Amino acid sequence: MYSRIRNLREDKDLTQQQMAELLHISQTTYSRxxxxxxxxxxxxxxxxxxxxxxxxxxxxxxxxxxKRYPSQKG
Numbered sequence: 860m861y862s863r864i865r866n867l868r869e870d871k872d873l874t875q876q877q878m879a880e881l882l883h884i885s886q887t888t889y890s891r892x893x894x895x896x897x898x899x900x901x902x903x904x905x906x907x908x909x910x911x912x913x914x915x916x917x918x919x920x921x922x923x924x925x926k927r928y929p930s931q932k933g
């Protein structure tokens with residue numbers, strides 16, 4: 860999971876600091892997420908999935924298909 864979060868960030872040419880600002884956390888906390896030193900809270904997973912337009916299953920490594928499921932919102 861952690862490498863996917865890093866790879867998605869790098870694919871957008873974003874720094875850890877920029878991602879941390881998006882998530883309203885410190886760069887150190889974000890770095891710990893990417894390195895696997897800190898579990899990613901579900902609210903952060905949802906934000907990351909929305910931002911990168913991938914499914915949470917993809918972020919968690921449960922599927923190799925990044926496609927999202929149809930939204931149940933609204």
